[in-house]
Amino acid sequence: MSASSPANIIIAYLGPPSSYTHQATVDSFRAPKYTLRDELSIRDVFDAVQSSSASFGVVPFENSSNGAVLHTLDLxxxxxxxxxxxxICGEVFMDVQHCLLGYVSQSFSSDNKDLQSSGSSGSATPTSSIPFPKEPRSKPMTDLRHVKRIYSHPQAFGQCEAFLSTYLKGVERHEVSSTSKAATIVAEDRDKSGAEAAISSRLAADVxxxxxxxxxxxxxxxxxxxFLIIQRGPVCHDIQNLLPEKFQMTNGFRLKKKALIAFNIDHxxxxxxxNxxxxxxxxxLNLTSINSRPxxxxxxxxxxLVEVEGEREFDDPDLLHLALQELDTVTEGNKWLGCWVDRFGVNAGQ
Amino acid sequence: MSASSPANIIIAYLGPPSSYTHQATVDSFRAPKYTLRDELSIRDVFDAVQSSSASFGVVPFENSSNGAVLHTLDLxxxxxxxxxxxxICGEVFMDVQHCLLGYVSQSFSSDNKDLQSSGSSGSATPTSSIPFPKEPRSKPMTDLRHVKRIYSHPQAFGQCEAFLSTYLKGVERHEVSSTSKAATIVAEDRDKSGAEAAISSRLAADVxxxxxxxxxxxxxxxxxxxFLIIQRGPVCHDIQNLLPEKFQMTNGFRLKKKALIAFNIDHxxxxxxxNxxxxxxxxxLNLTSINSRPxxxxxxxxxxLVEVEGEREFDDPDLLHLALQELDTVTEGNKWLGCWVDRFGVNAGQ
Structure with a gap:
């Protein structure tokens, strides 16, 4: 059966299973119509779509606290x-709730008094560099003094500074390729001493x-x-029709649409x-974000890379064509990276 | 003696010693006039300058292949x-030559034939995702089959893809906080089995x-x-005079100058x-780069964050004042982050 047959539409996503990208993909592409396939890297997702071994790909693009995923921009x-x-043919927004995962240490678990006296008071410590530190939003459910090493993705570390600087100050951090990889490493900690912990998803705790x-x-x-959904070829109704309806580009509706365009200029x-x-x-075409890469x-x-939004322009190929023609005259080169229906404010599962 | 006394001008830089930032700092601020002090993080360098425990700070800002250092942008x-x-009161450009550091394995070192047959042919392997891979620029000086784990900073991994995918394909990567930290970890490999290697500086091999x-x-x-040089307060001649002459802002000269400005807008x-x-x-004021952060x-x-360059504007406070006044009318807020002499094309040591 070919990858584009309606009964077996393959979706490649950045794995491993239990990653946040997996969650976004599960919520958007429901079985049995879609078959999900995890890939080792964002590049592998691009590869799967380019080679048509998958009809669509799902990759992380941007986090509301930490900014753009540079590797996706580069690809x-x-x-x-x-x-x-x-x-690009679609976008998915998903709330990310990080958890600290690991093992409960038997020697410390009932000793909450010591937890208080060891400096983990639950409020971030002011320093001269952070006179008004952010307060952590949550408390540990157990003593954490046995935790000596934390594993996570660099983006996740960046999103948990208040918690880490309050409850796990000075603990060694190991940056790994994904939050689910971090959970895998901690799960492999053979003696279960609890020295290792991961910042990962709730789903990863179960897995x-x-x-x-x-x-x-x-x-x-x-x-x-x-997250972005990618496909092979620009807006093409043959492929678009395989997408869940909420992502399909339809003419005439007053839906806000977005597009991404890359260009370089004569510096x-x-x-x-x-210009x-x-x-x-x-x-x-209202400019909503801009990123630059070497x-x-x-x-x-x-x-x-600029992201623009508009209504009428995307429904009228002539208007868009005019804008791109004019862009040709003021840039050294440009590339149309796709357009899609604005899903801001609409969660993945809806 | 105070930090700002001419005989003891303290320069805080992102350590540990043997980091690339250390090299840039050594080349710019020569003993005995300057005392260099390594800091654990970029934030600590900012802290030292803000609290006046150092007169100047040196931090990495941008790499020609890998782009901006997001942590510095955020600070x-x-x-x-x-x-x-x-x-910001100055900039330093420095060539970065990464080396693979570790131990020579006695069991493999004279066995070059096997090296060839094990797939490390010296040319990057084409795949469907990289049909024309970049060729690595250099060859290993010894067999690398004993290397099972590589440590480095994420930016350095990003800069060495061709070499890694040719000679160390599939080898486990550990991202650590700096290239010098990577060398420290490998040096602590107790049994010297050679399973660990680091991408780091030539200086780190000696250290x-x-x-x-x-x-x-x-x-x-x-x-x-x-790298950027930072100081406390905007261009202030009392502090500026403590800088090496090549970084000092002097009026009237036809030197190109740059400035960095942060602003937010009504989206x-x-x-x-x-606008x-x-x-x-x-x-x-010619715009030379733009970055966005959440x-x-x-x-x-x-x-x-926009970087601009010009000549006359920086020498005439009135012209600059006019531009900033007008910026006030079209932004929700903006912040002047300093101006400095353009050092592009001038190496650190010169």
């Missing part, structure tokens, strides 16, 4: 031209039989990750970047 | 208002008594990191970002 820019046909030592350890309540021309951005303004052709030259 | 944005007085297993393992020849106003960038164009006040709202 979209595609300096090596390995993914010429990849286009790896780990104890939840603390819930909701992220700094801000509203910690949302945005020697004064005002070149402002490029003016094109979007002129064509009523071009890797010349040092200190950049490729810019 | 400059200073959402917590912990560093209200920090301003930690490690063998250089390969030199220049980074993907591109031109791999340069830009609901169409064209708000383009803000137009102000710089109007005042002949505001962390509302999700999907950003703080933008």
């Amino acid at each position: 979209l820019i595609d300096r090596e031209e390995a993914f010429p046909d990849i286009h 790896h039989h780990l104890a939840v030592l603390a819930k909701g350890v992220q700094d801000v309540e509203d910690n949302t990750t945005r 020697g021309t004064q005002g070149a970047l402002a 490029a951005l003016l094109v979007f303004k002129k064509h009523s 071009s890797r052709i010349r040092p200190w030259h950049y490729i810019f | 400059l944005i200073d959402r917590e208002e912990a560093f209200p007085d920090i301003h 930690h008594h490690l063998a250089v297993l390969a030199k220049g393992v980074q993907d591109v020849e031109d791999n340069t990191t830009r 609901g106003t169409q064209g708000a970002l383009a 803000a960038l137009l102000v710089f164009k109007k005042h002949s 505001s962390r006040i509302r999700p999907w709202h950003y703080i933008f």
Whole structure:
């Protein structure tokens, strides 16, 4: 059966299973219509879609606290031209609730008095560099003094600073490739001494039989990750029709739509970047974000990625064509990375 | 003796000793006039300068292949208002030559034939996702089959993909806080089995008594990191005079100057970002780069950091004042992060 047969639509996502990307994918693409397949890296998801071994791919794009996922930006820019046909066709927002996972130490678990006196008072310690530290949003459910090493993804560490600096100050951090990988490492801790803990998802605790030592350890309540759905080729109704209805681009509806465009400019021309951005303004495409990445052709030259939103422009190919034509005249090169229905404020499961 | 006494000017830099930041600092601030002090984190360098325990700080800002150092951007944005007085007053460019450091395995070292047959042919393997992989720029100086784990900073891993995917494909990677920390870990490998290796500086090999297993393992020849020098307070001649002459801001000279400005906008106003960038164009301040970071006040709202360059504008406080006044009218808030002499094309040691 081919990957694009309606009965067996394959969705590649950034694994391993129990990753946040997995959760976003499960919520968007329901069985039995879709078959989900985990991939080892974001690049592997791009590869699966480019080679048509999957119809769609799901990758993390941006976190509301920590910013863009640079690796995804680099793959979209595609300096090596390995993914010429990849286009974005949808987005999924998902609340991220980090947990501290590990083992409960028998020697400390009933000794809450000592927990207090050991400096873990539950309020972040002011220092000269952080005179008004953020208060952690949650408390540990058990003593954490046995924890000597924490594993997580760098983005997750960045999202849990208040909790870590209050309850796990000075504890060694090991950055690994994903939050689910972190849980795997801790689950493999053979003597179960409890010296190792992971910041990972609630789902990972079940999958790896780990104890939840603390819930909701992220700094801000509203910690949302945005995922992109990618497909092969630009908006193409043959493929679009395989998507769940909520992601399909339909003409005429007054839905807000978004697009991502990459371009580079002649850095020697004064005002070149402002000129490029003016094109979007002129064509009523509101600029909602901008990122820059090194071009890797010349040092200190950049490729810019801009996200724009609008209504009428996306429904009228002529209007869009005009805007892109004008962009050609003020950039050294540009690439259309796809457009999709704005899903902001709509959770994955809805 | 106070930190600002000319005979004992303290420079805080991101350590540990033998880090690339250390190298950039040594080359710029020569003994006996300056006393260098290593700090554990970029935040600690900011803290030292804000609290006046150091006159200047040196921190990494951007790499020519890998882009901005997000942690430095976040500290400059200073959402917590912990560093209200920090301003940039200089920049240093430094070539980064990564080395693979570790131990030479006695059992493999003379067995080059096997090295060839084990798939490490010296050319990167084409895959469907990378049909034309970058060729590694250098070859290992010894067999690497005994290497089972590599330690380095995530940025350094990102800069050495061709070498790693050719000669150390599938070897476990451990991301640590700095390249010098990576060398420290490998040096502590007690049985010297050679299973651990680090991507670090040539200087770190000497400091930690490690063998250089390969030199220049980074993907591109031109791999340069830009460091910022920070001081307390905006351009202030009392402090500026303590800087080495090459970094001092002097009026009248036809030196190109740069400045960094952070601002946020009303995301609901169409064209708000383009309007803000137009102000710089109007005042002949050429935009050379732009980065965005989450505001962390509302999700999907950003703080933008723009770098501008010009000549006349920086020498005439009135012209600059006009530009900033106009920026006030089109942004929700903005922050001047300092200006400095453009040092592009001038190496640290010169």
